[in-house]
Amino acid sequence: MAQSHQASGIQAGRLSAEDIATNFEDLHAPFDAHEAAVAADRCYFCYDAPCMQACPTSIDIPQFIREIQGGHPTAAAKTILEQNILGGMCARVCPTETLCEEVCVRETAEGKPVEIGRLQRYATDAQMAKGAQPFTRAKATGKTIAVVGAGPAGLAAAHRLAMLGHDVVLFEAKPKAGGLNEFGIAAYKSTNDFAAREVDWLLQIGGITVEYGKMLGDALSLDELAQDYDAVFLSIGLGGVNALRAAGEDMSGVSDAVDFIAELRQADDLAALPVGRNVVVIGGGMTAVDAAVQSKLLGAENVTIAYRRGRDAMGASRFEQDLAASKGVKLMFNVMPKALHGDGAVSEIELEYTSVVAGRVTGTGETLRLTADQVYKAIGQTLEGQPDALDLEGGKIKVDDAGRTSVTGVWAGGDCASGGEDLTVTAVAEGRDAAMDIHASLMG
Amino acid sequence: MADLTTDFLGIKSPNPFWLASAPPTDKEYNVRRAFEAGWGGVVWKTLGAEGPPVVNVNGPRYGAIWGADRRLLGLNNIELITDRPLEVNLEEMTRVKKDYPDRALIASIMVPCEEEAWKKILPRVTETNADGIELNFGCPHGMAERGMGSAVGQVPEYIQMVTEWCKQYYDRPVIVKLTPNITDIRFPARAANAGNADAVSLINTINSITSVNLDAMAPEPMIGGKGTHGGYCGPAVKPIAMNMVAEIARDPETAGLPISAIGGVTTWRDAAEFIALGAGNVQVCTAAMTYGFDVVKEMISGLSEWMDEKGYSSIGDFKGMATPNVTDWQHLDLNYITKAKISEADCIKCGRCYAACEDTSHQAIAMSDDRVFSVKDDECVACNLCVNVCPVEGCITMEEVPAGQIDQRTGEVVSDEYGSWITHPNNPMAAAK
Ligand SMILES: Cc1cc2nc3c(=O)[nH]c(=O)nc-3n(C[C@H](O)[C@H](O)[C@H](O)COP(=O)(O)OP(=O)(O)OC[C@H]3O[C@@H](n4cnc5c(N)ncnc54)[C@H](O)[C@@H]3O)c2cc1C
Ligand SMILES: Cc1cc2nc3c(=O)[nH]c(=O)nc-3n(C[C@H](O)[C@H](O)[C@H](O)COP(=O)(O)O)c2cc1C
Ligand code: SF4
Ligand code: SF4
Ligand code: SF4
Numbered sequence: 001m002a003q004s005h006q007a008s009g010i011q012a013g014r015l016s017a018e019d020i021a022t023n024f025e026d027l028h029a030p031f032d033a034h035e036a037a038v039a040a041d042r043c044y045f046c047y048d049a050p051c052m053q054a055c056p057t058s059i060d061i062p063q064f065i066r067e068i069q070g071g072h073p074t075a076a077a078k079t080i081l082e083q084n085i086l087g088g089m090c091a092r093v094c095p096t097e098t099l100c101e102e103v104c105v106r107e108t109a110e111g112k113p114v115e116i117g118r119l120q121r122y123a124t125d126a127q128m129a130k131g132a133q134p135f136t137r138a139k140a141t142g143k144t145i146a147v148v149g150a151g152p153a154g155l156a157a158a159h160r161l162a163m164l165g166h167d168v169v170l171f172e173a174k175p176k177a178g179g180l181n182e183f184g185i186a187a188y189k190s191t192n193d194f195a196a197r198e199v200d201w202l203l204q205i206g207g208i209t210v211e212y213g214k215m216l217g218d219a220l221s222l223d224e225l226a227q228d229y230d231a232v233f234l235s236i237g238l239g240g241v242n243a244l245r246a247a248g249e250d251m252s253g254v255s256d257a258v259d260f261i262a263e264l265r266q267a268d269d270l271a272a273l274p275v276g277r278n279v280v281v282i283g284g285g286m287t288a289v290d291a292a293v294q295s296k297l298l299g300a301e302n303v304t305i306a307y308r309r310g311r312d313a314m315g316a317s318r319f320e321q322d323l324a325a326s327k328g329v330k331l332m333f334n335v336m337p338k339a340l341h342g343d344g345a346v347s348e349i350e351l352e353y354t355s356v357v358a359g360r361v362t363g364t365g366e367t368l369r370l371t372a373d374q375v376y377k378a379i380g381q382t383l384e385g386q387p388d389a390l391d392l393e394g395g396k397i398k399v400d401d402a403g404r405t406s407v408t409g410v411w412a413g414g415d416c417a418s419g420g421e422d423l424t425v426t427a428v429a430e431g432r433d434a435a436m437d438i439h440a441s442l443m444g
Numbered sequence: 445m446a447d448l449t450t451d452f453l454g455i456k457s458p459n460p461f462w463l464a465s466a467p468p469t470d471k472e473y474n475v476r477r478a479f480e481a482g483w484g485g486v487v488w489k490t491l492g493a494e495g496p497p498v499v500n501v502n503g504p505r506y507g508a509i510w511g512a513d514r515r516l517l518g519l520n521n522i523e524l525i526t527d528r529p530l531e532v533n534l535e536e537m538t539r540v541k542k543d544y545p546d547r548a549l550i551a552s553i554m555v556p557c558e559e560e561a562w563k564k565i566l567p568r569v570t571e572t573n574a575d576g577i578e579l580n581f582g583c584p585h586g587m588a589e590r591g592m593g594s595a596v597g598q599v600p601e602y603i604q605m606v607t608e609w610c611k612q613y614y615d616r617p618v619i620v621k622l623t624p625n626i627t628d629i630r631f632p633a634r635a636a637n638a639g640n641a642d643a644v645s646l647i648n649t650i651n652s653i654t655s656v657n658l659d660a661m662a663p664e665p666m667i668g669g670k671g672t673h674g675g676y677c678g679p680a681v682k683p684i685a686m687n688m689v690a691e692i693a694r695d696p697e698t699a700g701l702p703i704s705a706i707g708g709v710t711t712w713r714d715a716a717e718f719i720a721l722g723a724g725n726v727q728v729c730t731a732a733m734t735y736g737f738d739v740v741k742e743m744i745s746g747l748s749e750w751m752d753e754k755g756y757s758s759i760g761d762f763k764g765m766a767t768p769n770v771t772d773w774q775h776l777d778l779n780y781i782t783k784a785k786i787s788e789a790d791c792i793k794c795g796r797c798y799a800a801c802e803d804t805s806h807q808a809i810a811m812s813d814d815r816v817f818s819v820k821d822d823e824c825v826a827c828n829l830c831v832n833v834c835p836v837e838g839c840i841t842m843e844e845v846p847a848g849q850i851d852q853r854t855g856e857v858v859s860d861e862y863g864s865w866i867t868h869p870n871n872p873m874a875a876a877k
Contacts (some may be wrong), residue, residue, distance in 0.1 A: 037514070038513060038514075041512045041513050042512075044794045044835050045796070045797060046793075046794040046795050046796065047794070047795030047796060047798050047799040048795055048815075049795075050793065050815070066713040104790075105794040106794040107795055108792040108793065109835070109836065342764075343600075
């Protein structure tokens with residue numbers, strides 16, 4: 001018998017396979033040619049365009065939209081990919097509502113921005129459908145660079161270095177490349193195995209050798225890398241997670257949201273993935289929203305996000321909050337976990353109301369309990385496994401504007417490095433820029 | 445409520461919106477639907493001489509250009525005159541006129557440039573009880589190759605000659621439809637006038653190639669790998685038509701000759717503009733072909749709304765009011781000085797005005813780091829380009845610099861006197877003041 005919303009405990013198959021398939025379809029369906037033409041028509045071809053200023057990778061947005069208007073989506077793709085080789089993924093996952101589309105003059109004019117993200121997807125999909133990538137490698141330089149971590153930052157750096165004629169060895173701890181594109185991004189943002197397809201497409205440039213299952217810190221030290229290679233770029237992301245520090249945290253049913261999402265992203269059959277009837281997600285960022293929404297899409301009956309500050313302080317954008325609400329997720333503000341109750345497995349979570357005084361969160365003493373058979377912790381990722389030699393800043397590897405760390409010959413970028421928001425597009429920008437600086441310093 | 449009733453050459457119609465001679469008026473079925481929708485009159489699709497009718501191509505006959513969101517801006521066609529037998533058309537016209545006595549029904553005619561041909565067809569048309577005839581001297585394709593249409597319209601002598609025949613063998617109003625495919629529209633108009641035409645109508649379509657198929661390397665619409673020029677019409681031709689209407693209206697030789705204006709009329713405003721330039725009514729083709737007969741409803745309501753706002757009670761109240769203000773460049777007042785002004789509150793900061801003025805005009809717009817755009821009065825020549833490229837209507841305005849103030853660009857005091865090129869010191873031919 002199929003399980004229902006109401007089946008208690010953590011169960012697989014709460015929804016039919018068809019319902020699950022529908023639920024996990026593209027969040028923003030791709031444009032067809034007509035929709036793209038209508039959307040592209042709305043762009044004013046602004047001078048020194050605000051959208052372009054807001055893009056962390058500075059894609060020439062008016063130019064690529066004009067190329068779509070001109071009937072050449074692949075020319076548009078080249079304009080995009082020159083600045084952002086993961087333009088396809090960014091088109092799907094960028095919080096455009098806080099980046100390019102937020103400042104689009106048509107948002108100013110009539111509250112409806114040009115749909116830059118979807119147009120970008122239209123263009124990059126056209127390019128990927130052709131199979132090839134529009135770039136070739138420059139003459140070999142004879143230099144070899146080690147890149148550690150094959151997430152967006154590492155991939156962007158590797159591609160740019162390969163393009164400039166360097167050889168790259170990309171060390172990746174996991175058996176698969178892509179980083180959070182592959183293991184973290186919500187499934188409905190990256191459908192049809194897009195992350196893996198994009199990696200394969202990107203690696204076609206040549207000159208990049210990926211060494212899977214190679215973890216910096218294990219058999220691989222920074223000293224060795226620095227000795228064996230002409231330069232090192234670190235892009236190891238944030239491997240650790242913050243602990244809840246609430247009683248009962250080690251009970252079964254309590255886990256890290258990122259692990260749940262990674263499992264979900266790697267599942268062959270989502271209908272076989274168990275989920276609780278009553279799910280509570282602790283946190284207020286994109287990870288919290290993604291864990292909550294995907295629990296709901298798997299068929300959980302009640303899903304609550306419990307965030308310890310007010311709505312405005314939430315890391316997830318208003319669009320993400322509304323998305324969660326539209327899927328039936330309940331958002332609770334100004335509550336923090338006090339204790340988890342249960343007999344071996346969690347059955348209830350006790351929350352305490354909070355007030356924020358001078359920026360600090362303090363409990364008011366008033367508490368409430370929510371039924372919970374599954375609790376996900378999404379209270380932030382932390383840097384883990386970074387080499388000791390490097391200076392840190394705010395819990396991240398300290399880098400300058402060019403991505404240089406405190407150790408000569410070692411660059412870093414992406415989530416693991418200081419500066420910039422923790423976004424795919426920022427990671428790409430930092431990877432690309434560090435590659436340019438490595439190139440400049442190697443080639444003098 | 446404004447009265448839209450129009451009396452054009454003694455032909456009454458409930459409003460000034462007639463359908464031009466074209467596919468919308470090619471059949472009884474269409475014309476009945478048009479009258480039901482509210483059109484004031486129709487000029488029936490052009491009739492040819494008796495005998496086997498002309499044939500049309502069997503491939504595509506239209507081409508087009510579009511603006512944003514694929515709004516049709518210009519249409520091009522290679523259609524000929526009616527391809528149905530004369531007899532059928534005449535019977536249908538008779539029936540329709542009988543059932544709609546309050547609407548105008550005009551017969552458009554194109555037969556060879558021989559007196560016999562006209563002499564033969566005109567009595568047949570009289571029998572239909574049509575209110576008048578329109579001589580099609582305009583179609584620029586196909587028929588012109590056979591010595592008709594624009595081939596006649598481009599030779600003033602022929603226009604006069606055929607008009608005279610028609611006035612001789614037909615006793616109701618004769619309208620001469622002019623081709624724009626000519627250097628100076630006043631000459632054919634004067635010829636029609638000399639032939640005693642009751643009115644001219646214009647414009648017919650403009651010679652055009654709308655697109656080239658870059659795979660087949662042939663113009664479109666393409667018929668078996670070849671194309672031919674067609675006739676261009678729709679919103680894109682309205683400015684050309686308006687100028688030609690104004691030229692005839694202000695030509696002393698043709699002043700007062702009634703004009704039925706045609707070319708790109710799509711909304712009430714287009715009609716109001718043509719009438720203000722001196723037209724007695726308007727004819728419409730492309731707008732009906734693009735949106736169907738119901739477009740006339742907005743034309744009617746819009747025109748009457750606007751006339752009410754302005755206090756005009758009939759079409760005659762504003763007809764020709766703009767004609768005296770159409771003048772030659774040499775008479776424009778060079779002491780009238782304006783400056784562009786940007787409303788910061790309305791500005792959406794797209795920067796288009798800046799790009800336009802900086803790259804192609806007079807470097808008269810300043811852009812601050814936080815994208816505030818402002819006009820430098822000491823550079824602005826008042827060209828109006830920024831106004832035209834700004835996506836927000838009314839955001840940039842042209843403000844007059846009053847007499848007595850200093851024009852920051854020239855450093856000179858603005859004069860309160862009229863001063864044109866005719867008296868300007870830089871004019872070598874300047875007449876002494
Ligand atoms: C759940 C979730 C949802 C998100 N949703 C969005 C979104 O919708 N939009 C958006 O823009 N951003 C989103 N982000 C943020 C975005 O995914 C990250 O900012 C981005 O992936 C950072 O890229 P990176 O290359 O720095 O790190 P990662 O993507 O984390 O990649 C790091 C790579 O390094 C490898 N690695 C780690 N340690 C070692 C080691 N010691 N040796 C070798 N390899 C190692 C890892 O296996 C991984 O492949 C989300 C993040 C999460 C967690
Ligand atoms: C398909 C088509 C066929 C036309 N056929 C004729 C015609 O037979 N006789 C004629 O006098 N004008 C003909 N015209 C010209 C129109 O009557 C009219 O002068 C012209 O289209 C400009 O008006 P508009 O801009 O409203 O379309 C035709 C136009 C089109 C589009
Ligand atoms: S801001 Fe909007 S309208 Fe302007 S260029 Fe960018 S996408 Fe186009
Ligand atoms: S009116 Fe012409 S010169 Fe003046 S600011 Fe505008 S574009 Fe520049
Ligand atoms: S064109 Fe208009 S909206 Fe755009 S910056 Fe200039 S004034 Fe502002």
